[in-house]
Structure formats: C-alpha cells, structure tokens
Amino acid sequence: MAAPSGTLNCEDFSMFQEVLKLMRTIDDRIIHALNTTVPTASFKGKVDATQTCKELYESLMEAHSSRDRAIKTCIAQTSSAVNQLYEQRARYSDNLSLIKQLRKEQTKLKLMQSELNVEEVVNDRSLKVFRERCRIHYTPPKVQ
Numbered sequence: 001m002a003a004p005s006g007t008l009n010c011e012d013f014s015m016f017q018e019v020l021k022l023m024r025t026i027d028d029r030i031i032h033a034l035n036t037t038v039p040t041a042s043f044k045g046k047v048d049a050t051q052t053c054k055e056l057y058e059s060l061m062e063a064h065s066s067r068d069r070a071i072k073t074c075i076a077q078t079s080s081a082v083n084q085l086y087e088q089r090a091r092y093s094d095n096l097s098l099i100k101q102l103r104k105e106q107t108k109l110k111l112m113q114s115e116l117n118v119e120e121v122v123n124d125r126s127l128k129v130f131r132e133r134c135r136i137h138y139t140p141p142k143v144q
Contacts, residue, residue, distance in 0.1 A: 010074035013108050020115065023070070026063045027126040034133040053138035057130060064123050071115050078109045 009015040026033070037052045085102040092098055 008070040008074055010077045010112075013111055016074060016112065017115075020067065020071070023063065023067050024122055026059060027122050030060070030126045030129050034129065038133050038137065049134075049137040053130075053134035057134070057138060057140050060126055060130060064119075064126075067119055068116075071112065071119060075109065075112050075116075078105060078112055081105050082109055 008019050033056060037047070037056065038049050082102065082105045085098065085105055089095070089098055089102055
C-alpha cells in the first residue's frame with residue numbers, strides 16, 4: 001500500500017493542499033489497512049502478521065518522508081521568493097503591487113509552515129494506531 005505520489009505545486013496553495021491530501025491517503029486509511037491485513041487470533045496461521053506489519057510500517061515511513069521532503073522543498077522555494085520580494089521592496093518601496101505580492105507570499109509561507117504541524121499530528125496518529133495493532137507482531141527499528 002504505497003502512498004500516491006504527486007507533483008507538489010508550490011505556487012498555488014490550494015493545489016499544494018490537494019496533493020498533500022492525496023499523499024496522506026495511507027495515513028487516512030491506516031485503520032482499514034490494519035483491519036484487513038493483520039489477522040485476528042482466529043486467522044493467525046493464514047497470514048504472516050510480522051511481514052505484513054513490517055511492509056505497512058515501511059510504507060508509512062516512506063510516505064511520511066516523501067511528504068516531509070515535499071513540504072520543506074515548497075517552504076524553501078516560497079521563502080526564497082519572499083526574500084527576493086523583500087529586496088525588491090527595499091529598492092521600490094512605493095510599488096503597491098510589489099507590497100501586495102510580498103504579503104501574499106508571506107501568507108503562503110506561513111500556511112506551508114503550518115502544514116509541518118499538521119504533518120506531525122497525522123504521523124503521530126498513524127504511528128499510534130500502527131503500534132496498537134502491530135506491537136506483538138513487529139517492532140520497528142529505533143530512530144536515532
């Protein structure tokens with residue numbers, strides 16, 4: 001169950017959020033995935049729960065990592081645009097359209113930064129559910 005990949009559009013915040021929403025599909029469906037792949041006591045011998053939990057964990061980690069990279073890339077791009085607009089504003093302080101564009105980019109940057117907080121909550125929730133269901137079948141490696 002790999003995460004859907006999408007090209008993140010850093011220019012349009014609405015599209016940025018839509019692609020993140022698609023990329024979060026694995027986290028949104030974690031309970032369903034665990035219910036359908038991790039066996040209950042009566043089906044224990046029919047499915048390798050250790051392997052299933054390991055694969056699900058690896059999929060989760062890949063999804064979390066790719067979303068984190070994508071968000072941070074967009075933050076860096078938007079931050080760079082804000083810095084360029086600051087420099088332009090210093091030279092042309094009476095240009096109202098430039099000031100308006102700067103405010104728009106600053107707002108977009110703050111919204112993108114807030115997505116890192118959303119991402120932390122989504123990741124924590126998914127890992128909590130994963131640990132509850134897979135703790136006896138698979139223990140993930142310690143992250144340093």
